[in-house]
Amino acid sequence: MSELINNREARGPYTGEQPDSHTVNAQRQDILKQLIKELHDGQSVNDVKERFREAVGHISVAEISRLEQALMEEEGIPVSEVQRLCSVHAEMFKGSIDDIHRPAAGAPEEQPGHPVHTFKMENRAIERLVQFTLSLHMDRFRREQSESHRIQLLEDMNLLYDVDKHYSRKENLLFPFLEKYGIHGPTQVMWGVDDGIRLGLKEIKGLLTGYAAVDQMEPVSAEDLLGLMERVLQEVTDMIFKEEHILLPMALETLTEDEWLQIARESAEIGYCLVPPEQEWIPERAPEPTLQQNADGASTEAGAQPGGAEGNLSPLQDGLVRMGTGILSIHQLETMLNHLPVDLTFIDENDVVRYFSHGKERIFARTKAVIGRTVQNCHPPQSVHVVNELLADFKAGRKDAEDFWIPLKDKFVYIRYFAVRDAEGTYMGTLEFTQNIKPIQELSGQKRILS
16 A cells, blocks of 8 residues: 555654654653763763663663654754763663563564564674673683684684674665664664774774784783773674664564565675574465356356356456456556556455556555565554554445545655445455646646647
8 A cells, every 4th residue: 555654755753653652751851861961971870870760760762762863953962972872871771671572473573584583693693702702712812812812812803893794784774764764863873883893893803913913013912902802892792782672673663574575685785794594584475366267167266256247257368358348468458557647556355465557657666575465564563553444444335435645756646545346345455546646736728639
C-alpha cells in the first residue's frame, strides 16, 4: 500500500512511538538534558548518575534518540562534543534502559541472516576476542614484553580491526535508511565514535609494529601502550552496548522488512566482521495462487469460489487471457497496464501483494521482493495499525474506497484504495491507484481533439 499510509513523507522526525501513544513528558526530557549538560560542564558521572536514578529512573530508546538530537539542535552543542559525552552518558544510562526489546521467538533479530542477527553475532565474536583472547595476551605482555607476546597482540589487533566492516555496514547501509525517517542526531554521534575507535585501533597497531624499535626516538612504554589499549577496547565494548540497546531496537521499530532485505542483500559487498552470516535471510512468502480446471474446462483459482457475471474466472489458453469483454495476450495485457499513467498495486484477500504495474516513472518505488509478502511487512511497524484499520473496513463492507492526496516534491499525488469484490460481494482484495495529478490541476480552457 502507499507510502502515504506509513507517513514517510509527512510525519516529520522520528519519535519512536506509535502515532496514537502518549508523548513523553516534557519535564522529564528537560531533566535529561539538564543532567547531560551538567556532565558537559564537568560534574562527575557518579553524582549525576545518582540524581538521574532519583529523577528519571528508566529511559526508553526513543528518549535517548531525542535527547542526542535535542542537544545538537536545541542546545547548540556540536556533534563532536556530543560524541565526547556519548560514552559518559551511555555509562549513566546502563541498567536504566527499559527492557522492552527482548526478542520473541521468531522475531526478525532471531532469524539467521537478518542484518540485526548478523550484527549481534559479530558482537559476540568481538566480545570473545576482546574479553578473552586480547585480555589474556595483554596480561602476558604486561608481565613480559617479549617479541612473541608483541606479535600475538599485533595479530589480535589486526583481527579486531575487522570491526571496520561491521561499522561500515552500519554507517553505509543502516544509517541512510534511518536518516530517511528523520533520524540524524544518533547516527552522526555514533559515526563519530566509530571513527574514533578506528583511529585508536590504527594507533595501537602502529605502536605495536614499531615497539622497541632501535630507531624509534621515544619508544612507547608498555604501561602507556596497555593503557591506550584498555581505553580503546572499552570504547569497543561500550559501542556494542549502544548498538544493542539503542541503535538496533530503534531501527527495528522504524525500518520495513523490504528495507532490511535490501540491507541484507548489499551487506556482502562491504563484508563481515570475524564471522559471516549463518545463511541467507529469506523472508517468508505466501505461495503463488494456483489454477484448477472445472469440469467445463474453465480455470478457477484454487480455493476461490466461482462467481461473477461469467460464473468463473476466465480461462488462460495459448498465452491468451479470455475476459468477459475481450481477449488479450499476456504480453499485450502487461504492456497495456505498464503504459497507464498511474501506479497500480493489488493485494489479495489474505493481504498478500500479488501484483504491481511497472511504468517508466513510478511515484513510489516497488521491488519484485514484495511479491508474495503481506502488505503489513511492507510498512514500518509503527504504522501497520493504520493499514490494518483500512483493510478491516474494506473486508467488513464498511467502506468501498478511501482517497488521500499529498504534495511530494514537484508532484501532487492522488492515492486511491478500492475494495475489489466479485459479483456476489465477496471481498477479493484491495487495489491501490496512485497518480500525479499536478498536470491535471494545471489544465484550463479547453483542447478539442481536432485542435
